Amino acid sequence: MIHRRRLPQPWSEEWTLEDQRKLWLRPISPADADPLRASFSLLTPEEVRMRFQHPMSELTPEMAFKLTNLDRNREFALVAAEPEPPGHALIGAVVRAAIDDDGKRAGFAILVSRFLAHQGIGTLLMRQLLRWTRLKKLDAVYGDVLQENTAMLHLASQLGFKRKPADSPGMARIEYQRGT
Numbered sequence: 092m093i094h095r096r097r098l099p100q101p102w103s104e105e106w107t108l109e110d111q112r113k114l115w116l117r118p119i120s121p122a123d124a125d126p127l128r129a130s131f132s133l134l135t136p137e138e139v140r141m142r143f144q145h146p147m148s149e150l151t152p153e154m155a156f157k158l159t160n161l162d163r164n165r166e167f168a169l170v171a172a173e174p175e176p177p178g179h180a181l182i183g184a185v186v187r188a189a190i191d192d193d194g195k196r197a198g199f200a201i202l203v204s205r206f207l208a209h210q211g212i213g214t215l216l217m218r219q220l221l222r223w224t225r226l227k228k229l230d231a232v233y234g235d236v237l238q239e240n241t242a243m244l245h246l247a248s249q250l251g252f253k254r255k256p257a258d259s260p261g262m263a264r265i266e267y268q269r270g271t
Contacts, residue, residue: 093211102169102219108210114183115175116219119168122178124155130182134204141240142202144262158187165190167223171203171212183207186216188223188232195230201243213246221250221267233266235259
């Protein structure tokens with residue numbers, strides 16, 4: 092069980108894990124680009140493949156810039172990080188969403204490192220993501236997941252996501268529709 096305490100900044104909380112480690116849930120910041128790259132280097136090849144659906148050896152500076160510099164009207168990203176200021180904290184989990192061009196749906200992605208897995212962090216991050224989609228009055232949120240990523244498929248099912256046909260073999264599209 093995670094003990095949660097609200098922090099004064101929007102979308103921010105302090106989490107105390109069962110082992111007494113503390114994390115800050117907070118919006119991603121441009122200052123997180125280098126720590127995000129450093130955190131990426133701690134991921135196993137399997138963790139990278141489950142999130143990006145293909146192997147990657149590094150998170151390039153360009154990718155880190157894109158992931159940390161959001162259009163706040165259309166994009167949303169939260170990190171679970173060490174309780175240090177942006178730019179200084181290793182990042183152990185990220186959830187993000189981007190509103191489609193139609194303005195009615197958003198695609199999402201999530202990554203929880205093995206160092207934080209199996210503690211409910213993915214569930215908390217996804218609930219914050221769903222809260223954001225509600226506030227944006229979106230009709231649906233969706234993501235593409237490897238069919239072998241049973242942990243994510245199970246989490247999505249628990250949160251009310253439905254499985255849909257995906258465009259690529261070996262993938263599953265999961266979708267949460269408002270009102271379901």
